[in-house]
Structures are given as C-alpha cells and as structure tokens.
Amino acid sequence: MSRKPVLYTVFAILVVASLVLSGCGGKTTSGSASSKVATFIWTQDFDSLNPMYSNMWFSAVTQQLWNCWAWVFDENNEPIPYLVTEMPSIQNGGISADGTTFTLHLKKGLKWSDKVALTSEDFRFTWAMHIDPKNTVASAYPYDKMTSVETPDASTVVIHFADPFAPWIAMWKGLVPAHILQPVYDAEGTLDNAEWNMKPTVGCGPYNFAEWESGSFARFTINDNFWGTKPKIGEIFIRFVPDDASQVAALTAGDGDLGTFIAYSDIPKLKAAGINIVTQPSGYNEGLFMLDDTANQKGSPGLRDVAVRQAIAMAIDREAINRDLLLDMTKVPASFWDSLPFYNNPPLQNYAYDPEGAKKLLEQAGWVDSNSDGVRDKNGVELELTYGTTVREIRQDVQAVIKQQLAEVGIKVDLQTYANDLYFSQEGPAAKGEIDIMEWSDGPTGFPDPDIYYWLCSEIPTAEYPAGGNWFYTCDPELDALIQQESTQVDPSARQATFSQINQIFHDKVYWLGLWQDPDVWAVGSHLMNVKFSGVTPFFNITEWDLTGK
Numbered sequence: 001m002s003r004k005p006v007l008y009t010v011f012a013i014l015v016v017a018s019l020v021l022s023g024c025g026g027k028t029t030s031g032s033a034s035s036k037v038a039t040f041i042w043t044q045d046f047d048s049l050n051p052m053y054s055n056m057w058f059s060a061v062t063q064q065l066w067n068c069w070a071w072v073f074d075e076n077n078e079p080i081p082y083l084v085t086e087m088p089s090i091q092n093g094g095i096s097a098d099g100t101t102f103t104l105h106l107k108k109g110l111k112w113s114d115k116v117a118l119t120s121e122d123f124r125f126t127w128a129m130h131i132d133p134k135n136t137v138a139s140a141y142p143y144d145k146m147t148s149v150e151t152p153d154a155s156t157v158v159i160h161f162a163d164p165f166a167p168w169i170a171m172w173k174g175l176v177p178a179h180i181l182q183p184v185y186d187a188e189g190t191l192d193n194a195e196w197n198m199k200p201t202v203g204c205g206p207y208n209f210a211e212w213e214s215g216s217f218a219r220f221t222i223n224d225n226f227w228g229t230k231p232k233i234g235e236i237f238i239r240f241v242p243d244d245a246s247q248v249a250a251l252t253a254g255d256g257d258l259g260t261f262i263a264y265s266d267i268p269k270l271k272a273a274g275i276n277i278v279t280q281p282s283g284y285n286e287g288l289f290m291l292d293d294t295a296n297q298k299g300s301p302g303l304r305d306v307a308v309r310q311a312i313a314m315a316i317d318r319e320a321i322n323r324d325l326l327l328d329m330t331k332v333p334a335s336f337w338d339s340l341p342f343y344n345n346p347p348l349q350n351y352a353y354d355p356e357g358a359k360k361l362l363e364q365a366g367w368v369d370s371n372s373d374g375v376r377d378k379n380g381v382e383l384e385l386t387y388g389t390t391v392r393e394i395r396q397d398v399q400a401v402i403k404q405q406l407a408e409v410g411i412k413v414d415l416q417t418y419a420n421d422l423y424f425s426q427e428g429p430a431a432k433g434e435i436d437i438m439e440w441s442d443g444p445t446g447f448p449d450p451d452i453y454y455w456l457c458s459e460i461p462t463a464e465y466p467a468g469g470n471w472f473y474t475c476d477p478e479l480d481a482l483i484q485q486e487s488t489q490v491d492p493s494a495r496q497a498t499f500s501q502i503n504q505i506f507h508d509k510v511y512w513l514g515l516w517q518d519p520d521v522w523a524v525g526s527h528l529m530n531v532k533f534s535g536v537t538p539f540f541n542i543t544e545w546d547l548t549g550k
Contacts, residue, residue, distance in 0.1 A: 036547045037235040038528065041247045041256035044420065045215055045240045050197040051174030052130060055138045056424075063174050064539040065220045065236055066113075066203035070104065070123075070172035073536035077281070077448045079169060080540065083110060083118070088168075099164030099490040102171075104157040113223045114202050116179050120151035125178035127159075134190045139469065141445070141453055142170050164488045166495055167453075170446025177202050206231045206543050215240060232530075232546040244393065251275055251523050257547070259523040263394055264329045267521075276524040282535030283340065283447030284518040285333040288312075289438040290511055293473030295460075298433035302383045307365035308411075309510035312437075313351035314358040315409045316402055322516050325397050333514035335503050336443075339535075342450045342499035348507050350514075358409045369410055376410035388416035388430065389439035390423050398439070398515065413437075430471045431461055438471065441518040447536060450499055451487060455511075456480055472511065479505050 042062075048054040051063055064072075071079045071087060079087055085105045088094025094103050110118035129135055130143035145165055150158040159171070176191075180202050184194045191197070200209045206228060207220035218238040222231055239256065241247050248266045250256040252273040262270065267277055290309050291299040302308050318332045334350050335343035362368075367376040367383055376383040387402065389395040396417060403413040416435065422428050423440075430438050444450045453459065454469030457480050461468035482502050489495035506512055520538065524531055529546040 036233045037237050038233045038257045038545070038547055039255065040236060040238045041250045041259040042238050042240050043243060043247050043259075043261065046212065046218070047421070048197050049200050049209065049212070050176065050191070050194070052126075052135065052137045052176060052191070053197055060173070061538050062218070062220075062238065064205065064537055065207040065542065066200060066205040066209050066223070067174045068118075068204040069174060069537065071169075072540040073448070073534040074540060075280070075532045075534055077535050081107075083107060083172075083175075095168075095490075099166070099488075100161045102159040102161075102168060104159070106155040106157070107227075108155070109227050110204070111225060111227050112177050112179075112202050112204050113208050113225050115225050116177070116202075117154070118175070118177075118204055118227075119154040120157045121154070122175050122178050123157045123172065124149045124151050125182060126172070126175050129176060129181070129185070129191055134192075136190075136192055136467070139467065142167065164490050166487055166489050167446050167449045167451035169449045170451065175204065177204075207236060210235075229543045231543045247523075251525065254525070257525040257528045260520060262521040262523050264326045264521075265394075267327075267329070270523050274526050276526065278522040278524055278531070278533060280520045280522065280533040280535045280538070281339040282518075282520045283443030284441045284520075285336060285338055285443060286439070286441045286515045286518045287333070287336070288513040288515065289440075289442075289472050290474075290513070291433060291436045291438070291472055292509075292511065293433055295475055296433070296473060298473055299436045300383075300385050301381050302367070302378075302411075303385060303436045305365060305367075306509050307361055308367065308383065309513075310351070311358040311361045311365075311409060312406065312411065313510050313513050314354045314361065315411070316405050316513070317353040318350070318515055319353065321398055321401060325394060325401070326516055330516045330518070333517050335514070336452070336506055336512055337450050337499065337503060338514070338517055339519070340444070340448065340450050342496050343503050348503060351510075355405070355409050362410065367410070374407070374410065375412045382412065383410065384412040384414065385436040386414045386416055386434070387437040387439070388418060388423070388435035390420045391417045392420075395439055426461075426466060431466075433461075433471070433473050439515070452483060452502075453487065456483055474511055476505065476509070476511075479511075 042058055044058045046059045047056050049059060051067060068083055070083045072082045074080055081087055083106055085107055086092060088102050088104060090097060112118055127143050127146060127149045130137055130140050145161055146159055147162050148160045152158060180196055181191055181194060185191055203209060206223055206226050208223045210219040210221045212218040217240060220236040222234050241250060244263050244266060247259045248269060251259050251270060271277060290303055292304055293299055294304055322330055322332055332350055334348045337343040362376055366378045369376050387399060389399060399415045403415055406413050423430060429435050444452055457475035459468045459470035460473050460475060482498055486495050486498040489498060520535060522533055527548050529548055530544045532541050534540045
C-alpha cells in the first residue's frame with residue numbers, strides 16, 4: 001500500500017545540497033561494467049529487505065535486484081519463467097485437472113550468491129516460514145492457502161491446496177535462503193530479529209546487497225556468482241530523498257539516472273531537462289476507501305449508510321480533480337480493476353458529478369440540517385467524517401477540494417494527514433479503523449491477477465489477528481462469498497463473471513471510490529539505455545540496462 005514518504009524539510013535541503021556537492025554515488029559511464037554506477041532516486045526508505053516482512057513497494061522492487069521470484073513479468077505484464085523451466089499449466093501437467101496441485105520444475109545451475117545451490121528446499125522453507133505463527137510476517141497469503149509443499153528432489157516443488165487456487169500467479173514473490181535462516185530459526189524460534197532481514201548479504205539475483213544506511217542510501221553490486229546473465233551496470237546506488245521536490249532537483253541536475261512516482265505537475269519540468277517519462281500500468285488506482293464497520297461500530301454512523309456513500313460519490317467532481325490538479329494527464333477509474341479485463345463485463349458507468357442529486361438523496365435518507373448549522377444530521381447524529389491520507393502534496397490538494405465540495409451538500413469533513421510510515425503501519429490510524437474516509441493508491445493483491453482477498457470478513461484486524469488487511473472493516477456476506485468463490489474458479493470466463501458481480505457491489509455500495517488511474521510513472525535519465533518496465537516486476541530486464549557516456 002505504501003506509495004510515498006515524508007521526512008523533514010531541513011533534511012530535504014541537506015540531501016539536495018549533497019547531491020550537488022558530493023561525489024558519493026556518482027556514475028562512471030565508460031569502461032567495464034564494474035565501473036558503471038546507476039543512481040536511483042527513491043522517495044521512501046525501506047522498512048525491511050526480507051520479502052516476508054514487507055509489503056512496501058519500494059522494498060519489493062528493490063528486492064528484484066538481489067533476490068529472485070519463481071517467475072517475473074515482462075513489459076506487457078505477461079509471466080516469464082525465471083527460476084522455473086516453464087510456467088505451470090494444465091496442458092503441461094504443472095497444474096492438476098482439479099486445480100489443487102502445482103508442480104514446479106527448477107532450472108539447472110541455480111545458486112545463491114555464496115555458491116550454495118538454490119533448491120526445492122528453499123521453496124519449502126519459504127512456505128514454512130510464512131505460515132509459522134512465530135514469525136510476524138507482513139502477510140501469510142497466499143502461502144496459508146497451501147496445505148503442504150513437497151520436495152521429491154532438489155529441482156522439483158509440489159504444492160498442494162485444499163481447494164482450487166485461481167490466483168496462483170501471486171505465489172513465490174521472493175525466496176529466503178534455508179541454509180542461512182534455518183539455523184537462525186532453530187536457535188531463536190523466529191526470524192523476526194534475523195540480521196538477514198536488514199542485511200541480506202546472501203541473495204540469488206544479479207546484484208548483491210552491499211550496504212544500507214537508513215535515511216541516506218543503499219548500494220547493490222554485481223553478484224559474481226549469479227547463475228544468469230551478468231549485468232552491464234556494475235552498481236546500483238539508491239539515494240533516499242524526503243520528497244518529490246528533492247527527487248526532481250536530483251534528476252534535473254543530472255545527479256540521478258532513475259526516479260519514480262513522479263507527480264504529474266513535475267512532468268513538464270523533467271521533460272524540459274531531457275528526462276524521459278515512461279508510464280506502465282501496474283494495477284494501481286488512487287481512491288477513497290469507506291469505513292463501513294457495522295459489527296464493531298468504528299467510525300461515523302453516517303458512513304454506514306449506503307445513501308451517504310452514494311451521495312459522496314455524486315458530490316465530488318472527480319473529472320475536475322483530474323483536469324485541474326493532474327493536468328488532464330490521467331482519468332477517473334470506473335473500477336478498482338480498471339487496468340484489467342475483469343471490470344469490463346459489463347462495463348460500469350462512473351457516478352456523475354451531481355451535487356443537487358446528492359442533496360436530494362441525503363434528504364430522502366433522512367439526513368437534514370435540523371439546527372441550521374450547515375451540517376446534516378439524523379437521529380441526533382451530525383454527518384461529520386474524518387478524511388485521512390499521507391502528506392503527499394497532491395493528496396492534500398485533493399483533500400481541500402473534496403472538503404469544500406462535501407460541505408456544499410451538508411457533509412462536514414475533518415482533514416487529517418500523516419507521515420507515510422505511521423499511516424500505513426499496522427498500528428496506525430487506518431489499520432485501527434480510526435479514519436472514516438481513507439485515501440491511497442491500491443490495486444489487486446497479485447496484479448495482474450485480480451484477486452482481492454484482503455476484503456474478506458476474516459481479514460478484519462482483531463486482537464488475535466492484528467495483521468488483517470481489511471482496514472475498511474467491511475463485512476458484506478454477499479461480497480465475502482463472491483471473493484471466496486472467485487479464488488477457486490479455474491475457468492477464466494466463470495471467474496470474470498464473478499468479478500463482474502463483485503465490481504457491481506463495489507459500485508452500488510460505494511465501498512471504494514476511484515479518483516484517478518495511477519500507473520507507475522518513471523523518470524529515466526538520457527544516459528540510461530535498454531530500459532523496459534513491468535507493472536509487476538519493474539526490473540525484470542535489469543541485466544540488459546546500460547549507461548552511456550555523457
């Protein structure tokens with residue numbers, strides 16, 4: 001979920017100054033691969049580098065430098081075998097006819113950076129550590145759906161599910177080395193405090209972890225023992241900066257070769273500086289999540305009224321937000337699945353901007369301004385909502401617009417903004433159900449697969465299960481049943497029809513309201529060559545990237 005950071009403004013000034021004055025991390029673009037250093041500008045530091053302990057986007061994409069997935073995805077977001085010889089299918093015997101058993105065949109010669117063979121045991125160990133309750137992992141999904149993982153030999157992995165598992169493409173997003181971490185687990189009973197989580201000095205990708213100075217930089221150098229093609233660039237130097245302005249300053253000054261999550265308002269300036277802008281669909285859409293907690297009674301009673309949620313959808317001029325604040329470079333998503341084919345059956349129509357219609361709907365639902373204070377009320381409850389997001393500038397601008405437009409129909413909004421790390425923390429206000437309207441950019445769990453398991457009733461956070469991903473506290477029995485149904489449907493047509501039903505519920509009950517389509521936006525320096533991006537594994541062809549001289 002995490003898309004943007006926040007640090008102190010003073011630090012921003014110091015970092016920009018260091019970009020200009022310091023030679024640290026500067027690139028050499030001639031000579032051998034080992035002498036070439038590409039500088040990436042990240043606006044968010046890592047939380048952990050262990051794929052088990054982080055859902056953070058910046059951490060996940062960086063793991064692709066030094067870790068490895070069973071399969072990666074190309075620029076068309078199509079899967080490519082990486083550790084496996086071929087993608088499993090019913091036709092090649094990799095998926096059983098009933099969709100409950102998957103057999104993976106590993107390539108020959110796979111090894112970790114310390115030359116130890118990468119085998120089926122690393123897959124089994126990764127599964128076992130994800131589902132072990134002694135490890136407080138970011139998410140056990142989809143490993144908790146597996147009933148067992150067998151290793152008949154070093155190059156064969158057999159995975160069993162109790163029921164057919166349609167979103168299988170989301171499996172094996174990063175492995176952990178059994179030979180390094182099994183001794184840690186045996187000694188401590190958990191991997192929570194393993195040094196490898198922050199210093200993964202043994203990996204299986206084209207680069208090795210070299211060092212990470214939190215809040216400043218991280219370095220990754222060529223893995224001389226990599227089992228695949230050696231990279232053309234010798235070092236990836238990641239510099240952490242506190243905000244968009246610092247990133248733009250670094251890129252335009254030539255102190256960075258790559259940046260991402262570029263604000264649309266900064267694109268003209270970057271293009272004028274000779275920076276190439278590349279957009280890549282990644283399943284993400286910026287939107288508003290509505291807290292609808294009937295069971296626990298969290299949040300405003302008003303938002304539990306579907307008429308209020310529908311009125312909110314009608315009262316916000318989302319087209320104007322895209323036109324005026326995003327320079328008309330994106331558009332309002334019709335669905336949570338806008339970049340996938342599943343929402344197109346049948347196509348949905350966005351709620352039109354209709355403040356008068358919103359007022360009428362609220363009146364009909366019994367929300368009136370009985371005391372003439374400008375705020376509607378019902379049964380003694382004022383229609384007052386909290387609306388929280390991160391301190392990202394565009395989000396604060398949108399907050400101001402939405403507050404004004406909702407006030408015009410009699411809904412009072414209290415705006416709240418949070419540092420990125422607090423907002424997306426499992427101990428933060430969103431996870432704890434303390435915000436009525438939550439804004440961030442999100443998408444299906446295993447994009448390009450459309451699965452959304454974290455909307456299940458069972459994913460609502462509790463004292464016994466604090467890691468639950470249903471921060472909206474929505475427990476809709478009909479929606480719940482459909483989500484469970486789609487996850488077992490191996491017939492694509494049947495599954496698409498189920499998603500159409502899910503999508504209609506999302507639309508009619510306004511559990512989520514799209515603001516703008518949010519593809520990955522990359523800024524690529526003119527010296528960086530052979531660059532392609534995927535919306536799933538952006539660095540799928542990182543070994544082909546190169547730097548040319550100035």
